[in-house]
Amino acid sequence: MVSTAPIQTDASSVRARHVKKVFVTPEGSALTALDGVNLSVAAGELICLVGPSGCGKSTLLRLIAGLDRPTAGELLIGREPITEPSADRGLVFQDPNLFPWLTVRRNIEAGLVARHVLREKRDDVEQFIRLVGLESFANAYPHQLSGGMAQRVALARALVNHPRVLLLDEPLGALDAFTRMRMQDEVLHLWEARGTTMLLVTHDIDEAIYMGDRIVLMTPRPGRIDRILDVPLPRPRQRNDPSFLDLRAQILELLHFTGQAVTVVGA
Amino acid sequence: MSQPGIDLPVRVEAAPTKRADEIGPSTKTRRPAVPGLRQVAAAVAVPLAALLALAVHAWVPSSGLAQNTRSYPTLLAALLVVGVLSAIPQPLFPRLRSWLRANAPIFAAGTLALCAWELLTIKLGLLPLMYFPPPENVLQTLLDDRRQLFDSTWHSLLLLVLGYAVGTASGLVSGVTIGWSGNVRYWGMPVLKIIGPIPATAWIPMALVVFPQSIAAGVFLIALAVWFPVTMLSASGVSNVRASYLDVARTLGAGRGYLIFKVAVPAAMPSIFIGLFMGLGASFLTLLVAESTGVSSGLGWYIDWARNYSDYNKVFAALVIMAVFFSTVMTLLFKVRDRILVWQKGVIKW
Numbered sequence: 195m196v197s198t199a200p201i202q203t204d205a206s207s208v209r210a211r212h213v214k215k216v217f218v219t220p221e222g223s224a225l226t227a228l229d230g231v232n233l234s235v236a237a238g239e240l241i242c243l244v245g246p247s248g249c250g251k252s253t254l255l256r257l258i259a260g261l262d263r264p265t266a267g268e269l270l271i272g273r274e275p276i277t278e279p280s281a282d283r284g285l286v287f288q289d290p291n292l293f294p295w296l297t298v299r300r301n302i303e304a305g306l307v308a309r310h311v312l313r314e315k316r317d318d319v320e321q322f323i324r325l326v327g328l329e330s331f332a333n334a335y336p337h338q339l340s341g342g343m344a345q346r347v348a349l350a351r352a353l354v355n356h357p358r359v360l361l362l363d364e365p366l367g368a369l370d371a372f373t374r375m376r377m378q379d380e381v382l383h384l385w386e387a388r389g390t391t392m393l394l395v396t397h398d399i400d401e402a403i404y405m406g407d408r409i410v411l412m413t414p415r416p417g418r419i420d421r422i423l424d425v426p427l428p429r430p431r432q433r434n435d436p437s438f439l440d441l442r443a444q445i446l447e448l449l450h451f452t453g454q455a456v457t458v459v460g461a
Numbered sequence: 462m463s464q465p466g467i468d469l470p471v472r473v474e475a476a477p478t479k480r481a482d483e484i485g486p487s488t489k490t491r492r493p494a495v496p497g498l499r500q501v502a503a504a505v506a507v508p509l510a511a512l513l514a515l516a517v518h519a520w521v522p523s524s525g526l527a528q529n530t531r532s533y534p535t536l537l538a539a540l541l542v543v544g545v546l547s548a549i550p551q552p553l554f555p556r557l558r559s560w561l562r563a564n565a566p567i568f569a570a571g572t573l574a575l576c577a578w579e580l581l582t583i584k585l586g587l588l589p590l591m592y593f594p595p596p597e598n599v600l601q602t603l604l605d606d607r608r609q610l611f612d613s614t615w616h617s618l619l620l621l622v623l624g625y626a627v628g629t630a631s632g633l634v635s636g637v638t639i640g641w642s643g644n645v646r647y648w649g650m651p652v653l654k655i656i657g658p659i660p661a662t663a664w665i666p667m668a669l670v671v672f673p674q675s676i677a678a679g680v681f682l683i684a685l686a687v688w689f690p691v692t693m694l695s696a697s698g699v700s701n702v703r704a705s706y707l708d709v710a711r712t713l714g715a716g717r718g719y720l721i722f723k724v725a726v727p728a729a730m731p732s733i734f735i736g737l738f739m740g741l742g743a744s745f746l747t748l749l750v751a752e753s754t755g756v757s758s759g760l761g762w763y764i765d766w767a768r769n770y771s772d773y774n775k776v777f778a779a780l781v782i783m784a785v786f787f788s789t790v791m792t793l794l795f796k797v798r799d800r801i802l803v804w805q806k807g808v809i810k811w
Contacts, residue, residue, distance in 0.1 A: 281714030291705045295727040295804045305713035335804045
């Protein structure tokens with residue numbers, strides 16, 4: 195299932211070729227989390243990964259982040275193979291995972307401290323604190339923040355490194371519906387302002403249509419890419435636009451169809 | 462080992478102090494006009510207790526020979542005066558009022574305990590006077606022997622600080638390495654599990670042979686007592702760091718130094734502090750045993766020496782000093798913890 199998008203050689207493109215990932219469970223049996231995954235993400239593109247739990251969305255993101263190595267196949271950022279985690283590829287989880295022992299400002303600085311560039315980039319920190327609207331909470335500790343604020347800090351912490359690719363693993367999944375819609379706009383705003391390549395894992399089809407340039411539908415056991423849909427809607431998108439709703443109905447049907455197909459194959 | 466546990470209720474009691482402080486202003490408008498029963502009780506508790514103790518001291522006849530000293534009645538009179546002086550202006554100062562309301566009961570109880578001690582010993586003769594001297598004797602001994610007590614306390618402090626510092630430093634190094642590296646854990650854990658549980662005092666014979674100076678032996682023993690819990694709890698703290706913290710740090714560009722010292726160690730701090738408290742408890746015990754066996758100075762030695770001369774006034778005086786000394790050290794560690802773990806406030810209650 196090779197993507198129809200033109201293959202970019204730009205430094206912030208991401209490519210997965212025949213990627214397979216097998217986990218060995220503690221009991222010793224092998225579990226294929228991903229198999230035969232081919233994906234090409236152009237520089238500056240916003241791709242949404244959608245699918246039921248267990249379809250390997252998060253696994254794929256961890257592979258691209260470099261936190262895990264694929265069992266087979268190769269992963270590229272630009273033309274370089276991905277071998278280890280790097281500040282080039284920021285990762286934001288559903289749990290903000292802020293360091294609870296650091297204030298908001300120090301959390302945002304963390305990447306700069308880790309790369310020993312804090313002194314030169316101190317202005318960036320202030321800029322990102324402003325960008326995510328947390329000036330008055332700069333010296334607060336994470337336990338004093340609401341879920342939405344904490345996730346904004348996590349975004350700022352990843353973005354302050356100016357990553358070429360931002361990997362978002364259901365970053366808005368734990369937020370209430372209103373905060374979630376506001377945060378979707380904030381992420382889009384950051385994406386448009388910075389031109390960062392983004393891969394967003396989500397359970398929420400509306401979120402995928404609202405945000406993605408393309409939507410990657412995945413199926414479980416083993417995790418595979420079922421198909422890749424273009425979202426031809428102009429931005430900013432309207433959630434109640436008829437073509438938005440059409441696409442939504444189409445995806446729901448596809449997911450349902452996919453479910454039946456698996457049952458037939460299984461029988 | 463249970464020293465931190467013993468101190469915990471004190472921390473819990475500290476909470477109402479703050480709450481009383483917060484509701485102080487809102488009740489201020491009503492309270493001065495009709496003072497509440499609790500407020501009156503808080504104001505008169507210490508003066509009443511001091512008066513009672515003075516009366517017992519002056520008028521209850523002694524059953525045995527009492528040292529005729531003025532220090533004990535002076536102490537009680539001072540308590541009375543301070544109690545009255547703080548009670549009079551308290552309707553005007555909400556902070557003083559809430560402080561009094563929180564602390565007057567415990568000070569009054571302490572004063573009553575002194576009174577009960579005197580009744581049980583010299584006044585009613587219920588306890589053998591030779592082994593249980595009345596408070597006036599102990600107080601007088603504290604004053605008379607202050608030079609030697611101060612000297613002993615100073616030596617104990619030196620030994621404790623040296624031993625605790627060496628034990629903590631080595632415990633942190635071994636604990637963090639064991640917690641971080643699987644290889645070191647494989648080889649280090651068995652050693653830790655076999656050597657660690659032996660009480661440090663069991664090494665006294667060997668320590669006295671190995672170390673030419675008894676002070677060095679004392680430092681070694683205390684360090685050993687501190688090393689085990691600090692190693693154990695920092696190792697478990699470091700190895701149990703949430704994997705996602707490390708993952709996030711790695712995608713932020715963190716190298717090994719950052720992962721260990723800026724992620725794993727801070728995340729392990731709550732656990733490390735439990736080890737530090739356990740180590741402190743163990744170090745008090747080891748200090749006293751080391752001083753009364755090898756090291757010929759310090760409070761442990763002082764108690765041993767006084768007991769050999771059957772001078773129980775001095776034994777009790779040393780006990781009083783020790784109580785103050787150890788609880789001060791413990792409080793200091795609590796302060797350090799509160800400062801370092803400020804980020805935990807509201808997350809974990811101690």
